[in-house]
Amino acid sequence: MNRYIGGAVLILLGAGIFLNQGNPIDIGTIFEYYWPVLFVIPLGLFFHWLYFSMTAPRAAGLLIPGGIIFTSGVVCQISMLFDSWELMWPGFLLAVAAGLFEFYWFGNRNRYLMIPITILTVLSLLFFAVFTLGTIFNHLVLGGPVFAIALILIGAIMLMREKSRV
Secondary structure (H helix, E strand, O other), X not given: OHHHHHXXXXXXXXHHHHHHOOOOOOHHHHHXXXXXXXXXXXXXXXXXXXXXXXXXXXXXXXXXXXXXXXXXXXXXXXXXXHOOXXXXXXXXXXXXXXXHHHHXXXXXXXXXXXXXXXXXXXXXXXXHHHHHHHHHHHHHHHOOHHHHHHHHHHHHHHXXXXXXXX
């Protein structure tokens, strides 16, 4: 067990040094960027460990907070590393869907639970698609050379076109 924890810590430390790109590392920077990995994700994994270590069938309720907290931790970590909070917020809807789906999968498989799971998943994916594609469109098309070239071409066509006789 200690070997796995030590290996995970070394991998995270190496990834942090690699992503830091030569800047000095201090403990504040580690807590600033990796708080989800240090605090949130382990709590979600703890709930999963509790469920899988228990044999009681009613322990499936531990998977709801476990799935929500773990998925929220992953969303927060991605947002912290890439400064993409404005794009990643639909992940919190997906986190609730993930927790409920784990409860459905490992619990008594109540089919009515799939209704909120499906609604939350579809809304999350829809918001991810709209905001991600909107951001890509704004950065590449409206803020990039494609939009500028299109404006120049449209303006040139307007200037060179003959005046219509009406």
